[in-house]
Amino acid sequence: MQIVTVDGRDRATFEQFFELRDAVRRESEFPAGLGLEESLVLFTGEHSAMRVDGLGLVDGDTWLGIAWLDWWLQENTHVVEVELAVAAQYRRTGVGSRLLEAVAELARKDGRRLLSGSALGDATTGESAGTAFAAARGFVRKHVDLHQVLELPLSAERLDELDQPVAGYEIIQWREHAPEEWLEQFAEALSAMTVDVPTGELDHDPITWTTERVREAEALRIKQGRFSFTTVAVDADGQLAAYTQMGGSAANPDRLYQWDTFVRPEHRGRRLGMAVKVPNFRALQAELDHPAVLHTWNAPTNTPMIAVNVHLGFRPVAQRTDWELEL
Ligand SMILES: CC(C)(COP(=O)(O)OP(=O)(O)OC[C@H]1O[C@@H](n2cnc3c(N)ncnc32)[C@H](O)[C@@H]1OP(=O)(O)O)[C@@H](O)C(=O)NCCC(=O)NCCS
Structure with missing residues (x-):
């Protein structure tokens, strides 16, 4: 061996x-x-x-x-x-x-100085062989995410029901490359997201997204055969107030992912999360010619995000716990 x-x-x-x-x-x-x-x-x-x-x-x-x-x-x-x-x-x-x-x-x-790993477990208890192993080997549980799934496509009627545009914001969409015009604000929003997203006790630093880093990530995604759909809401002053991203890859067409959804703090409380998600669903589904499962992960403490997902029809299927071991 x-x-x-x-x-x-x-x-x-x-x-x-x-x-x-x-x-x-x-x-x-x-x-x-x-x-x-x-x-x-x-x-x-x-x-x-x-x-x-x-x-x-x-x-x-x-x-x-x-x-x-x-x-x-x-x-x-x-x-x-x-x-x-x-x-x-x-x-x-x-x-x-x-x-x-x-x-x-x-x-x-x-x-x-730190090993970090995740274990998938039961939706209710979070426990599994992975969590037993992590605990036995001295890892400390630092964070929990709920894994939720939604079967697609949603019907046109369901999308119409969910669609509630918010007055005063323009919806802008793109595919693999953020338009030059929005690139800088998009990079700022990605960075702000990594500061705001709940990560429990994890000893992880937030990520600083530069415009170059966004372009590098886009190029990598294309090289990997992955695709993405982005929808943003822009206010009357031209501030990028919210964004959401979904995507997947040609290799596993029945697995789709709801990645980030972020609303800038000063724009929260106006249902902008839903206002960007629904047009993003429409764009994604316009190209979806087969059933697929949309996956997402969120901290159970992130109640607004979980509530939006439940409203959309997502259901919990597992817990992912994040563990750390100091070396
Ligand atoms: C988690 C996993 C990697 C453990 O691998 P493994 O080779 O079985 O682990 P080991 O034999 O080295 O186990 C070490 C100790 O962990 C604990 N442990 C491991 N699996 C366990 C289980 N199913 N139930 C209870 N304790 C368990 C035990 O204390 C075990 O020592 P023991 O067998 O002497 O009692 C394996 O179960 C696996 O691949 N699971 C699916 C993927 C996964 O969850 N990966 C973890 C994410 S990083």
């Missing part, structure tokens, strides 16, 4: 690594996450914000478990994000622990 490193240059190794990770994700009733090619782009590319690589524990040709590692390069340079996945038949034999030890060693060598 040995630990191998996975960096994407050897495609055959990468495919074994990915297949195991994806098989474990598919155990969930509503699996989410990147496809093979999307992941490979992360493992092979140079990205200023993140380096991504992994480890596998293998016995001959058999892969017992993997660790997927995200190394933040700009903010959060004290953290390594780790996802562990152990093949079902090898669980409770120490595979996860062995991979974790190897990850901790790499992280220390790189000068990182």
